[in-house]
Structure formats: C-alpha cells, structure tokens
Amino acid sequence: MSEASLDILGIGNAIVDVLARAEEGFLAARGLTKGAMALIDAAAAEALYAAMGPGIESSGGSAANTCAVAAGLGARVGFLGKVAADALGEVFAHDIRAAGVHFPTPPLRGGAPTARCLILVTPDGQRTMNTYLGACVAFGEADVDPAEVARARVLYLEGYLFDPPAAQAAFRAAARIAHAAGRQVALTLSDPFCVARHRAAFRAFIREQTDILFANEHEILSLYETDDFTAAMERVRQEVAIACLTRSEKGSVILAGGETHHIAAVPTRVVDTTGAGDAYAAGFLAAYTRGLSLPEAGRWGSLCAAEVISHFGARPQQDLRALVGA
Amino acid sequence: MSEASLDILGIGNAIVDVLARAEEGFLAARGLTKGAMALIDAAAAEALYAAMGPGIESSGGSAANTCAVAAGLGARVGFLGKVAADALGEVFAHDIRAAGVHFPTPPLRGGAPTARCLILVTPDGQRTMNTYLGACVAFGEADVDPAEVARARVLYLEGYLFDPPAAQAAFRAAARIAHAAGRQVALTLSDPFCVARHRAAFRAFIREQTDILFANEHEILSLYETDDFTAAMERVRQEVAIACLTRSEKGSVILAGGETHHIAAVPTRVVDTTGAGDAYAAGFLAAYTRGLSLPEAGRWGSLCAAEVISHFGARPQQDLRALVGA
Numbered sequence: 196m197s198e199a200s201l202d203i204l205g206i207g208n209a210i211v212d213v214l215a216r217a218e219e220g221f222l223a224a225r226g227l228t229k230g231a232m233a234l235i236d237a238a239a240a241e242a243l244y245a246a247m248g249p250g251i252e253s254s255g256g257s258a259a260n261t262c263a264v265a266a267g268l269g270a271r272v273g274f275l276g277k278v279a280a281d282a283l284g285e286v287f288a289h290d291i292r293a294a295g296v297h298f299p300t301p302p303l304r305g306g307a308p309t310a311r312c313l314i315l316v317t318p319d320g321q322r323t324m325n326t327y328l329g330a331c332v333a334f335g336e337a338d339v340d341p342a343e344v345a346r347a348r349v350l351y352l353e354g355y356l357f358d359p360p361a362a363q364a365a366f367r368a369a370a371r372i373a374h375a376a377g378r379q380v381a382l383t384l385s386d387p388f389c390v391a392r393h394r395a396a397f398r399a400f401i402r403e404q405t406d407i408l409f410a411n412e413h414e415i416l417s418l419y420e421t422d423d424f425t426a427a428m429e430r431v432r433q434e435v436a437i438a439c440l441t442r443s444e445k446g447s448v449i450l451a452g453g454e455t456h457h458i459a460a461v462p463t464r465v466v467d468t469t470g471a472g473d474a475y476a477a478g479f480l481a482a483y484t485r486g487l488s489l490p491e492a493g494r495w496g497s498l499c500a501a502e503v504i505s506h507f508g509a510r511p512q513q514d515l516r517a518l519v520g521a
Numbered sequence: 522m523s524e525a526s527l528d529i530l531g532i533g534n535a536i537v538d539v540l541a542r543a544e545e546g547f548l549a550a551r552g553l554t555k556g557a558m559a560l561i562d563a564a565a566a567e568a569l570y571a572a573m574g575p576g577i578e579s580s581g582g583s584a585a586n587t588c589a590v591a592a593g594l595g596a597r598v599g600f601l602g603k604v605a606a607d608a609l610g611e612v613f614a615h616d617i618r619a620a621g622v623h624f625p626t627p628p629l630r631g632g633a634p635t636a637r638c639l640i641l642v643t644p645d646g647q648r649t650m651n652t653y654l655g656a657c658v659a660f661g662e663a664d665v666d667p668a669e670v671a672r673a674r675v676l677y678l679e680g681y682l683f684d685p686p687a688a689q690a691a692f693r694a695a696a697r698i699a700h701a702a703g704r705q706v707a708l709t710l711s712d713p714f715c716v717a718r719h720r721a722a723f724r725a726f727i728r729e730q731t732d733i734l735f736a737n738e739h740e741i742l743s744l745y746e747t748d749d750f751t752a753a754m755e756r757v758r759q760e761v762a763i764a765c766l767t768r769s770e771k772g773s774v775i776l777a778g779g780e781t782h783h784i785a786a787v788p789t790r791v792v793d794t795t796g797a798g799d800a801y802a803a804g805f806l807a808a809y810t811r812g813l814s815l816p817e818a819g820r821w822g823s824l825c826a827a828e829v830i831s832h833f834g835a836r837p838q839q840d841l842r843a844l845v846g847a
Contacts, residue, residue: 244615247619249616250612250616251579252578254575281608289570290576294574506833510575
C-alpha cells in the first residue's frame, strides 16, 4: 500500500444552497416535513422559489461541505461531484477550490442545470431542505477516477448518493477500489427519510463496505427500525469498526469495538443547523487522518458543528485551525 | 398633487454581491483601497474572483438594499434598476420582490451579464468592494417610467449612478419628474471616491435637485474638499432641506434648517459593515415618509444599520418592524 497523498476523498451531490428564513406556517401550508430533505423536480423548485423569501446563495452539498471544512482544518482533501457548465456550477467550483479542495470532476454540458437546494430556516434555527438534483443525476462511474480513490486515506460517501441511481453504482465502485487499495470507507446516513427510501441497500452497504459510519439519532433509529437508541448503538457496534452517532445538544457517542466515548456538544447560539452533521464528520475525519485519538477527533467534530450552526449557511466563517487549536 | 401610492422609489445599480473573507495582506497585494468601492471590468472581475476565498452570494446594490430594508419596515417601495436575463438576474429579481418591493424594470437580453460586486471582508468587519457593472450600464431614460416616479413620496437615488453615463442622465430626468409632481428627491453620496470622480456634478445636483442628502463623514469631507467636519456640516445645511450625516460608531447628525439632531449609534458586534449606510437611509426614509419626527427617523436609521452590520451581507435577517417597535 503506497503512501496516501490525500487524507479524504469525498463523493457527493454538488449543490448550491439557497437559504431563506420561513415561518412554521409556510412549511405547514406546503406540507413540508420540518428538518428533512425532500427531492423535488424542476417545476416544484421554481414554484417554491417564487413563494419563498429573499435568499442567500452559498455552496452546499453534504459531502462537499465536509470536504470544505476538513480542508479548512488542514487536511488534504479531494471531492468528486457533478455540476453543470452554468453560473451556479461556476460558483460551486470556485468555492470548493477556494476552500483548498481538489475538484477534478468535469462539468456537465447541455444537460440539466446545477443542482440547488432550497433551504427554509425556521425561527428555531431548524432547516428544511428541498433539493432539485439537476446535473447530479449525471454523475456516474466514469467520474470515479480510480487513481484519486486509491490515493486517499479515507473515502467519504454521503447517503444522499443512494438517490440518483448512477451515483449509487459509482460509489459502490469507488468503495471497492478504496478497499482494494487498502484504504478505509466512511459513510454518512444523511437523512432519516433517505435511509427509509433505501434501507436494505444501506444495511448491506454498511455491513459489507463501511469502516466508519456517521449518523444522527433519527437516522440510526430509522436504519434499524427501532425507537431504542441503546439497541441501535449495540447493533451498529457489531457492524462497523467505528460509528459516530451525533445527538444535537446531547453531543455524540463514538463506538469502536468495545470502546465507547461520550463527547460533549460545544454550547452555542443556534442560528441555522444547516451543515451541522457535515461539519462534525469533517472535524472527526481531519483529526482521525492526522492520527489523533477518537475522543480528540470527536472534540474537533463538536467544535466544527458548533461553528457552522452559529451562523447562516453550511460552510465555516471562522479560522478552523485556531478553533481546534491545531 | 395626488396622493402618493408609494412611499419610496429607489433607482440604483442592480447588483448581486459575492462576499468573502480576506486578510489585510490580500488587499495590499492587489492594491485595493480598504473600505472603498472600485469599478472593475469583466476580466479583472474574473481574475479577482479566481483569487478570492469561498463566497456567499446575496442580492445587493446600494439603493436596492435601502429599498429592501424600507419594505421590511412596512414602507410601500418600488425600485428601478437593470439586471440581465440570466441566473444572477433571476436571483436579484426574486430577492427584491420577495422583500416586498415593486420591481418593474425589464431585464437586459443579449447584452452584458448581471452586475456583481466582489466584496472582501477583512477581520475588522470592514468591506472593500469591487464592482463589475455589467447590465447596469444599459439602464437609461427609457427605464424611468414617469408614472412610477410621480406616485412616490420620495425619489431615492444612489451616488453610484453617476458612474454609468446613461444612468446619470436617467436619474436627472427622474428628479425633474419628481419635482414637477411635487415630490421630494433624496440622494446618497455612496462613496468618497465616487464623489471625487464626479465632484462638480454632485455639487450642482445637490444644490439644484436634492431635498434630502445622506452622506458619511468621508463622503461629505470629500464633497467639500475639507478636513473640517463642522465646516462641511454648516455648508451642507445651507444647500439641502435635510442632511443626514453618518459617523459609524459616533452615530449620526441630522441637519434641517436651524435644527441639529445628534443621534446615537446602536452598539453591536461588527461582523460586516456592508450595507450599513443603505440600511440607515432605509430606516430614516421609512420613518420620515410615515410622518415621524427627525430624531425618531434617525433612531430607525441607527437600529437598521446596527442590524445589518451584525451579520454577513447587506440585507436584514431580523424582523425589522419588531426591531423599531413599529
């Protein structure tokens, strides 16, 4: 096994977020499930955008957010994902490269536009996401360069990739390449409804191909169809080498074989929870690939999550290295 | 004179802001003047964008920001300005309409793209702006609907409109229409370097066509080529019916004939000063057109300015009516 020249290679949907404040009644009137991610088509996206308030555009995408945060912590990071050759695609590519992430995937020409996620932030800081996948559905195995996968210590996949069929095939191929090269595969479950849409596939992929799993409480309970967190915890402990289970203000639990580490949340004023899980995974992986202990990796995760929920948007606004003391 | 069906009609450059954090050294290395607005061409905009950090996109434009804030305070507001028929133009049009502002100007087709302002925010919260005017240079007299101007209590013009020649002619025409209809004309000086570029034209327009003037300390000193604030104050008092002079953390001074009102600033943690002056003008004009006193109008201005400098971006994130107690 050769020396890794990347710490993390993320694969995910390449999305530009449009964030706007909304009242609870706005969600209720449109039948939107608060806190969840719903897939919408182009017409629904246009109608929702016309109805929602003034927005702020910022690059997003779950794994892409994680990559940007990890790079801000000094990790060597790459990202694979599909934008279109349009204005929002240029914004996405600029932002992830400006964050220090290697982004080699060519843009889609002549197809669907760059994906966007219309995010409604309610007064409690909770975010409700409505994603038009656009060009992301064109991401496929041809976009997975085996050399990029093989040179990264950890391959990081977002659960949302189970939604576009070609992407699901591509990330399965990437996982096989990573393991053949002696690398580790990390997965985040992304969303309880995404888990419900693809539960059997998630369970098989976790058992067979996942070394490090990230999930929040709702997602892990949905995965195992239980309402008992302890039962879910003991089950996932059997299935992956490392599981990081996040529980909002209750902090997180890291399970690794017989070890159990309880990590405190970092108190902060919640403005917008968009990207909290992504930032936690970034902090964890940046520390982990640097060889730090699991509790220290959890601490980095908590600090990064606290940073991104203290302001509008999923990408960090502070100097993260100073934040974690690295 | 018929009853006004709008409180404020703004005319300004229609711009999408791209905000990114930058270190002092980044400005110095590129010869950028901190705190100022520089006009750049398409090639310079592309080069600067490639070099700058990850951005957040948000609708901007000086008068447009003022219109959005004033609408958030309950004023009846219209805005005239030119975007292109492209993705950023759609963002601008969506955001200003979603803020409750009437925006009738048709987009430019087949010409330059929507204007953008690359804004670098240094660790002290100061913003340095680099504007590519794009479609704004196509704004002309044909875009000034006399009926819109005649139905607004106050016509509000940004000094930046002195830069595109056709826009300068258009806003002079608009001022004549407003006065012929018995309305008032307000002007903001926008930027000390913009004042320096067009000093004689500014002075003449202020003497001949301006009822309400907004300026910060640097701008009023530049206008009269003096370093004595008291002298500048006494001079402007002779030239306009109402002058609102803002002085950052020192608050503002409102002059009206023999009256002088000192208004305190509202203390806040400065995150990003982008839009502070625009928000002050919005608060003042929303209160003024509602018939409130000058000191109360100044208080609304200070509250709105404090709101927008407490976060990233020039458009408000809080419920402004609750903020001012209206």
